[in-house]
Amino acid sequence: MQLGxxxxxxxxxxxxxxxxxxxxxxxxxPQHLALLVLAxxxxxxxxxxxxxxxxxxxxxxxxxxxxxxxxxxxxxHRSDVHSQVLVLKxxxxxxxxxxxxxxxxxxxxxxxxxxxxxxxxxxxREFLIRALSALTDPPGSQTEA
Amino acid sequence: MQLGxxxxxxxxxxxxxxxxxxxxxxxxxPQHLALLVLAxxxxxxxxxxxxxxxxxxxxxxxxxxxxxxxxxxxxxHRSDVHSQVLVLKxxxxxxxxxxxxxxxxxxxxxxxxxxxxxxxxxxxREFLIRALSALTDPPGSQTEA
DNA sequence: CCGAGACTATCAGAGCACTGATAGTGTGCC
DNA sequence: GGCACACTATCAGTGCTCTGATAGTCTCGG
Numbered sequence: 212m213q214l215g216x217x218x219x220x221x222x223x224x225x226x227x228x229x230x231x232x233x234x235x236x237x238x239x240x241p242q243h244l245a246l247l248v249l250a251x252x253x254x255x256x257x258x259x260x261x262x263x264x265x266x267x268x269x270x271x272x273x274x275x276x277x278x279x280x281x282x283x284x285x286x287x288h289r290s291d292v293h294s295q296v297l298v299l300k301x302x303x304x305x306x307x308x309x310x311x312x313x314x315x316x317x318x319x320x321x322x323x324x325x326x327x328x329x330x331x332x333x334x335x336r337e338f339l340i341r342a343l344s345a346l347t348d349p350p351g352s353q354t355e356a
Numbered sequence: 357m358q359l360g361x362x363x364x365x366x367x368x369x370x371x372x373x374x375x376x377x378x379x380x381x382x383x384x385x386p387q388h389l390a391l392l393v394l395a396x397x398x399x400x401x402x403x404x405x406x407x408x409x410x411x412x413x414x415x416x417x418x419x420x421x422x423x424x425x426x427x428x429x430x431x432x433h434r435s436d437v438h439s440q441v442l443v444l445k446x447x448x449x450x451x452x453x454x455x456x457x458x459x460x461x462x463x464x465x466x467x468x469x470x471x472x473x474x475x476x477x478x479x480x481r482e483f484l485i486r487a488l489s490a491l492t493d494p495p496g497s498q499t500e501a
Numbered sequence: 502c503c504g505a506g507a508c509t510a511t512c513a514g515a516g517c518a519c520t521g522a523t524a525g526t527g528t529g530c531c
Numbered sequence: 532g533g534c535a536c537a538c539t540a541t542c543a544g545t546g547c548t549c550t551g552a553t554a555g556t557c558t559c560g561g
């Protein structure tokens with residue numbers, strides 16, 4: 212079995228576990244992430260910036276923020292420096308819900324690494340980053356160079 | 357940054373890379389997987405069995421097989437042992453397309469592990485499986501017991 | 502000044518993935 | 532025999548993700 216299969220499997224299981232943890236709050240995993248980033252950011256993001264941070268396309272983030280907006284967890288403000296840019300901001304209700312969701316999130320993360328020593332965690336993380344780099348940096352792109 | 361984030365990121369990047377590799381064939385990543393499993397299986401699967409193997413729900417697999425079916429890459433046969441079960445089978449066209457898709461798939465897998473020694477690959481795989489087990493086996497599920 | 506390029510937002514459409522619900526079938530227990 | 536349970540297929544609805552396309556705005560260079 213190829214390594215990629217295991218990566219996919221772990222991610223699926225992880226997402227399922229988080230979705231389960233967030234069920235009570237009504238948040239989805241991407242919604243949680245967007246809210247988390249927004250709450251942590253000093254000056255708030257535009258949808259396009261948020262999309263880049265969360266590694267999705269602006270169109271996808273638009274879907275996510277539309278759902279958060281409909282639930283009143285975030286709000287949009289017209290930027291005063293760029294007349295067209297819409298700045299996103301977590302509402303008090305959003306922050307409050309996030310508070311309630313975090314324990315579940317952290318519990319899943321804790322479960323993920325429960326079988327690892329601190330050293331192994333570091334090594335695991337290093338492996339993930341190295342694999343990511345290998346896929347991101349085009350090493351086999353001498354073809355067109 | 358939490359470890360889960362890196363897992364998600366790697367999976368997203370991996371899927372994107374595979375999607376890119378399959379673009380020429382018109383296959384999506386889930387379609388490729390379903391076709392691969394179907395082609396490799398001695399006696400062919402029902403949609404429900406295939407769903408379990410690919411780790412998706414039967415409803416999801418139904419969507420995937422509908423698209424494969426529409427492209428003529430697989431076919432459905434009524435099982436002769438169970439009157440209601442529909443057995444799936446890759447068509448010659450499906451097998452032929454799979455042949456064309458495999459090099460790209462393998463290239464991405466090769467890229468994924470390109471920065472690893474054989475030992476590290478084994479360790480990486482072991483880490484992934486260990487994390488998977490930690491999430492799957494319910495260690496904190498005494499709540500409802 | 503004006504046009505090119507970069508960035509923003511947003512619509513449209515396809516595919517994947519889930520939950521929930523409905524219905525048919527097949528096995529096995531009472 | 533008949534009922535319950537398990538498994539199959541499938542419809543309906545929601546949400547995430549992508550590509551492609553359209554349009555507004557801003558900056559910078561000629």
